Amino acid sequence: MFVRNTWYVAAWASEVGPDTLMARTLLGVPVVLWRDSDGRPLAFEDRCCHRGAPLSVGRREGNCLRCMYHGMKFDADGICVEIPAQDRIPATARVKTFRVVEQGTFLWIWMGDEAKCDPALIPQTPWMESPEWAHLEGYTYYDTSYLLISDNLLDLAHLPFVHATTLGGDESYADTPAKIEALDNGVRVTRWVRAINPPPFVQKVKAYEGKIDRWNNYDFMIPGIFLMDSGVAPTGTGAPEGNRVDAAEFRSTQALTPETEHSTHYFYSQPHNFAVDKPEVTKSIHQSVVDAFEEDRAMIRAQSRSLDLEPGFKMVPLAADQALGRFRWLVNKLVTAEQAAAGATPAAPIGAKPAAAAPAASAPAKSPSLASA
């Protein structure tokens, strides 16, 4: 029950070095991520076609990968080119490969229909490679469905409650509703809160006198890509019509990739555009996010266990659920369409239905960008 015809983050590019054979299960499929002699990233199903041994405990030999159980060797296209003590190589002796693209500090993988694979669909994240922004790379692992994490990201009203001492701050933040817009491939969320105190993670790295305005404007896109323009500025200058003078801006960049139906890889970073030459500032901001994401993880794991105990639980929808409702509706629609195209019987819908009718889709945007970009 995953959308397949979409790009997923498989890894931070930095995780896969020249000699790495990284085993990582993605969408239920064990994958080995590696690089050929030229540093080109490759992804094979991590299962030798012979007896199913993992290739990630194999050996790279130039542009080939050798299974270290019985010694079969595969080239960069996954085709077997050598079998010990056997001259004839069967045509079926090959392993499945997946298209991988290195872009914006990530390795992106396509695990769906190859005919639809288009690297132009990969979201642009220029701030990840720009000298005007600084960030550290974060990763965490969840033993829950990615959809519960999506829900979390689609209602930031949880900030002051879950993250009182990190990303949150004044509880009045939650009283300002967000504006929700439908995108073809996701949801756009816009929230402007005026004249509140700076959140703790900002207070640690930048001094403001008096109240600030705060904004959190983001696109959350299939399959689980979160790109946010957020920040704070002295009150009056941080509003939509303001000039962001003396602002602290961030480009939170996050990606959820299901490991299985019940576990998730979570990649995240929090680029900032001030004090970019001060590693201690970057480190402080990153640590606040790390701490906050542990707060989320504790809540979401507890929620997941609670839901597992009562599969028939009917959630009471609130107005604030509009964004997550839209996103779950979209996931269901895409999965159902993919299954129908594959001739499969459509499965039951995932999770909750939309809290409200989804707003009409905004103009198509194949390369989604930030609301404020």
Add this chain to the structure above:
Amino acid sequence: MFVRNTWYVAAWASEVGPDTLMARTLLGVPVVLWRDSDGRPLAFEDRCCHRGAPLSVGRREGNCLRCMYHGMKFDADGICVEIPAQDRIPATARVKTFRVVEQGTFLWIWMGDEAKCDPALIPQTPWMESPEWAHLEGYTYYDTSYLLISDNLLDLAHLPFVHATTLGGDESYADTPAKIEALDNGVRVTRWVRAINPPPFVQKVKAYEGKIDRWNNYDFMIPGIFLMDSGVAPTGTGAPEGNRVDAAEFRSTQALTPETEHSTHYFYSQPHNFAVDKPEVTKSIHQSVVDAFEEDRAMIRAQSRSLDLEPGFKMVPLAADQALGRFRWLVNKLVTAEQAAAGATPAAPIGAKPAAAAPAASAPAKSPSLASA
């Protein structure tokens, strides 16, 4: 497969302080136990009606409880009284509550039909609060069905075998059969053993010259409440017709509460009526019971694993199984009746059938008391 229309021990009253939000799953339902500003105990289903987050990681605000995921606030009746950024509160925005009564050092919970909820049905345990008796509070956790623990408590012939160095003693103890009587809501077990050595746990705290008589008389009642008059006295004085001169008496008070079908909360204590002003005596007695209950737990967990390996295993019933057979028969009868009343299809019987026809029920006793009380 639990009896629902009955009072269960949810916790020792002392476990839930003024600021405690105790998460405990009872009968498969996650519950949060807490107290309002006046110290009145309350129990909510531990699952916010919005997205299922546990309320036990929430925040008490006077007589209300706030969910700390998205900030919904519930009053002492479980009714939502506040939603951030939303004025209209849906009528469905409430969490399930359960009736809780504090009595005899326990918090008792009713999880069945509210129309049948009657605090007068809670067993009386006056010795738990009397200055003439002293005890410590015990708790242990089983990853087995409560029925295997009930079985254990309903045949004390296991004492000399499982508890040779703690509660047991002479193996001849097991040669004296117990007398079994049916109660409306349980079983009464009476065993008098004459002229044996004192059991080890008594030897540690009270010196006897020569043999003693020993008695273990108890009611074991739905849902799993064990109330025992037991003790030892110099032989001749401890028999039914004796005067219990120089006796050491105990009022073992135990309660089994299923966490799930396969796990159990076990509350226990061993009040004694001698040397009540000597904490070291109370501590020694308690420690003997703690040690003994670990012996039981090791045996019952091993038994449970053994039975799990062979679901079709047919037990060979012995004469000593009369009490446990009666109790399991009663559980089945009550569960079946509750399910029939609820319009559900009766489930298959739990576990073994009674070893023998249950004796005719004794006179109805709605507030069961000790045989010797």
Add this chain to the structure above:
Amino acid sequence: MFVRNTWYVAAWASEVGPDTLMARTLLGVPVVLWRDSDGRPLAFEDRCCHRGAPLSVGRREGNCLRCMYHGMKFDADGICVEIPAQDRIPATARVKTFRVVEQGTFLWIWMGDEAKCDPALIPQTPWMESPEWAHLEGYTYYDTSYLLISDNLLDLAHLPFVHATTLGGDESYADTPAKIEALDNGVRVTRWVRAINPPPFVQKVKAYEGKIDRWNNYDFMIPGIFLMDSGVAPTGTGAPEGNRVDAAEFRSTQALTPETEHSTHYFYSQPHNFAVDKPEVTKSIHQSVVDAFEEDRAMIRAQSRSLDLEPGFKMVPLAADQALGRFRWLVNKLVTAEQAAAGATPAAPIGAKPAAAAPAASAPAKSPSLASA
């Protein structure tokens, strides 16, 4: 899905001392292994017929075993001879027993049809008790099916890849195909490799100048008994027609016994016939095998997890799979026949089909012996 009418290794004889009550699950059945007063090995189902408590936490009393839950006592035939507080002993009060034979340092158990139980079918392993050979006893535990371990043992082409620094050595070893012959109850594998370097485990204990010949000739028999004549000798003398002058010979003796469908007991040893009076040599050889078997275990567990993720995985058969294909075919045939005889519906075949048509069976050999013996 196990062959039942066959002898399994239950334990090393040395594991069961005079006072041992060893609990070990074999073929899904919990068994207690013990010895009577005369040292005769016995095996009971490890489950008291009364309430299912394990007898392995019981007490040996002469030639009897007492359950330490409620005190039932069973004689060496598993018949109950004492019940506390009960004079009449029901005819059903007995526990299942299994035939055990101590032979060749092992305790062998028969868990099938008693009418077919014939100790003459137990494989002979005279080197295990001969002063001309020295060995240490090994045991390891797998949480995988025994069939994946059988597969491993039936294609030693994995040696140079999995065991480069222990049992393996030159990768050219894998280029020489093995000769496969069918036995009535297994497979005979013969491999002669000429003029290679000695494998690392031999280099550690015996110095050779120049190349050696190496042979690995073994029978792998139902249910999972591996008996190998292997060794090295200076090249020219180790070939089939050679005289094995200055040879280092081994009689690897291994046995797989399923604990459950998904877990396995693995008994192994590596007797050698040189330097038998030097414990450090025996220890070095044994340690090389221990290390190598950990290498196998890591690979096979990884393979098992990989296969579990994709139950529909179709293996690509290679020429080298002939032996394992034959063995799996034989297991299926025997299991199907046993189930048909028991009136059960035949289950689906286990695992992969033979890679090629099995060769015609060689002459029947009820007591299989080594190819070279």
